[in-house]
Amino acid sequence: MSFTAEVQKVAKRYPDPRSAILPALRLAQAGHDGWLPREAIEEVAAALELTPAYCFAVASFYDMFHLEPVGRHTVEVCTNLSCALVGAQRVVDAFEQELGLQPGETSADGEITFRLVECLGACGYAPAVAVDHRYRHRVRPEDAAAIVEEIRADA
Amino acid sequence: MPTLELLLGGTSERDLTRLSEYRAIGGYTAIEKARAMTPDALIVEMSTSNLRGRGGAGFPIGRKASLIDRKSGKPKYLVVNADESEPGAFKDRQVLAQAPHRLVEGCLIAAHAIECKDVFIYIRGEYLTEYEILAAAVEEARTAGLFGDVRVTVHRGAGAYICGEETALLDSLEGRRGQPRPRPPFPPVQGLYAAPTQINNVCTIATLPTIVNMGAAEFAKIGSPSSPGTAIFSISGNVVRPGNYELVLGTPMRELIYDHAGGIADGRELKAVVPGGSSVPALTPGQIDVPLDYDSLAALGTFFGAASLIVVDDRCCMVQLALRSTKFYMHESCGKCTPCREGTRWMVQILERIEAGDAELSELDLLDSVGVGILGRSLCALGDFAVYPVHSYLKHWRSEFEAHVHLGRCPFEGGSSIEGIVAPSDLRHDVGVTA
Numbered sequence: 105m106s107f108t109a110e111v112q113k114v115a116k117r118y119p120d121p122r123s124a125i126l127p128a129l130r131l132a133q134a135g136h137d138g139w140l141p142r143e144a145i146e147e148v149a150a151a152l153e154l155t156p157a158y159c160f161a162v163a164s165f166y167d168m169f170h171l172e173p174v175g176r177h178t179v180e181v182c183t184n185l186s187c188a189l190v191g192a193q194r195v196v197d198a199f200e201q202e203l204g205l206q207p208g209e210t211s212a213d214g215e216i217t218f219r220l221v222e223c224l225g226a227c228g229y230a231p232a233v234a235v236d237h238r239y240r241h242r243v244r245p246e247d248a249a250a251i252v253e254e255i256r257a258d259a
Numbered sequence: 260m261p262t263l264e265l266l267l268g269g270t271s272e273r274d275l276t277r278l279s280e281y282r283a284i285g286g287y288t289a290i291e292k293a294r295a296m297t298p299d300a301l302i303v304e305m306s307t308s309n310l311r312g313r314g315g316a317g318f319p320i321g322r323k324a325s326l327i328d329r330k331s332g333k334p335k336y337l338v339v340n341a342d343e344s345e346p347g348a349f350k351d352r353q354v355l356a357q358a359p360h361r362l363v364e365g366c367l368i369a370a371h372a373i374e375c376k377d378v379f380i381y382i383r384g385e386y387l388t389e390y391e392i393l394a395a396a397v398e399e400a401r402t403a404g405l406f407g408d409v410r411v412t413v414h415r416g417a418g419a420y421i422c423g424e425e426t427a428l429l430d431s432l433e434g435r436r437g438q439p440r441p442r443p444p445f446p447p448v449q450g451l452y453a454a455p456t457q458i459n460n461v462c463t464i465a466t467l468p469t470i471v472n473m474g475a476a477e478f479a480k481i482g483s484p485s486s487p488g489t490a491i492f493s494i495s496g497n498v499v500r501p502g503n504y505e506l507v508l509g510t511p512m513r514e515l516i517y518d519h520a521g522g523i524a525d526g527r528e529l530k531a532v533v534p535g536g537s538s539v540p541a542l543t544p545g546q547i548d549v550p551l552d553y554d555s556l557a558a559l560g561t562f563f564g565a566a567s568l569i570v571v572d573d574r575c576c577m578v579q580l581a582l583r584s585t586k587f588y589m590h591e592s593c594g595k596c597t598p599c600r601e602g603t604r605w606m607v608q609i610l611e612r613i614e615a616g617d618a619e620l621s622e623l624d625l626l627d628s629v630g631v632g633i634l635g636r637s638l639c640a641l642g643d644f645a646v647y648p649v650h651s652y653l654k655h656w657r658s659e660f661e662a663h664v665h666l667g668r669c670p671f672e673g674g675s676s677i678e679g680i681v682a683p684s685d686l687r688h689d690v691g692v693t694a
Contacts, residue, residue, distance in 0.1 A: 228493055
């Protein structure tokens with residue numbers, strides 16, 4: 105199915121097709137190596153009969169849409185209160201060390217993006233880390249090496 | 260007090276994500292009973308139950324349903340708020356992951372009450388695993404013919420705390436940036452696509468099958484008279500056994516912290532409890548005998564909120580806690596209203612000066628007054644959520660703030676439990692605050 109056909113099929117679920125903009129942006133991002141270059145925004149706009157400017161405005165509002173290239177894998181560490189109270193910063197430091205990256209950076213081979221995120225909703229199982237959007241609970245600094253190795257094995 | 264699990268009951272013995280297992284414990288019998296009732300009778304039943312919203316505001320569900328204009332000729336919508344994002348809250352996530360059919364059955368009951376044919380469940384984008392489980396449960400129930408002429412659509416958010424605010428959620432669901440709307444009109448009159456819309460939290464809706472099955476009058480006898488039923492309490496931070504505990508409303512906070520969650524971890528002393536998610540005023544160790552219900556917490560000047568307790572021990576610097584909390588609200592401010600957009604930034608700047616030991620004593624009052632300038636002056640409560648906790652820290656732990664000023668440095672001397680914590684906004688060049 106073409107991108108446009110797929111978006112328009114999703115749009116039928118809603119009383120107004122504009123409601124399909126988040127699913128459409130998500131689909132477009134998945135089809136463009138995990139981020140939204142200009143042509144991806146334009147495809148969404150064309151499929152939903154909206155302007156690219158409108159679609160860009162919406163995409164830029166939400167943290168899960170990326171307007172710059174990202175790695176094939178993501179490591180996201182929560183540093184909000186509940187995670188912070190039980191050692192999230194030491195987990196951040198451990199990933200910095202293992203990845204050789206500062207938060208916000210992507211590895212030179214384009215494989216891994218390392219980010220800090222706000223509360224993931226895993227506060228009772230803190231510190232929480234999302235690896236490729238799947239949660240890891242009660243992560244200790246000494247777990248970072250194995251997690252990075254696991255990601256690199258898939259690279 | 261014996262445990263009574265209305266929301267999570269059966270989840271430890273069975274895989275309730277499967278329709279057959281949920282049916283084996285009586286699942287989807289409540290919707291049959293509900294459909295045998297008139298919508299009016301069902302709304303009366305909701306009102307009799309006195310069930311109050313579990314999302315934060317505690318508004319009675321029966322009153323909300325009765326405000327829906329069912330005669331307008333427009334479609335009616337039911338929207339479930341599964342955009343759980345309040346720091347400290349992870350209760351909805353467990354219902355979505357372990358008892359999704361209870362939520363789906365609740366949706367069908369509420370839809371019958373307000374004569375709605377279109378249900379949207381707005382789930383936060385980060386809950387990918389929970390989305391997959393919920394979407395599969397919806398599909399299984401649909402295939403089994405349980406929906407009748409009702410459509411249930413699971414809609415994923417994309418990472419914005421503000422979309423948990425009901426009118427911002429509606430804008431997001433309409434395909435816009437998720438920014439709050441002026442009220443009135445309220446959603447029961449003009450909500451999704453300007454049509455009458457009922458919006459409820461996951462746990463509120465997932466309680467409906469129990470109310471229909473046991474009868475509202477019986478349900479109203481459980482727990483606290485002014486706020487009956489159970490709630491899933493999320494407890495996190497410096498306790499021995501953090502996690503979710505479903506308890507009858509009115510259970511003393513001390514029992515949750517010390518009996519269920521095992522008390523303060525690492526042999527430390529309790530310093531503060533933020534009882535409703537990070538947005539509410541904190542309580543001191545002397546206040547934890549409070550019953551966990553809406554009115555008792557309100558009497559102490561705080562909120563039941565999202566039933567989510569963040570427990571803080573004596574190793575934590577309250578200025579650092581205030582700073583980290585405020586950076587979150589600054590990051591999540593949608594930017595629509597000036598007091599919230601600018602005020603949260605000013606608060607962060609003042610708190611950074613205090614923590615660095617660069618502030619003068621007058622800046623404590625300045626911090627307080629910036630907060631006063633934010634409170635109640637925006638379209639939604641996000642700005643208030645930044646201020647409530649900080650005002651409470653200033654009030655109860657003022658000597659700690661003053662010590663930073665007098666010493667010209669943090670009195671914890673690098674030993675605070677959250678020392679050096681970096682927030683996502685510290686890394687964003689477009690946020691406009693320099694560390």
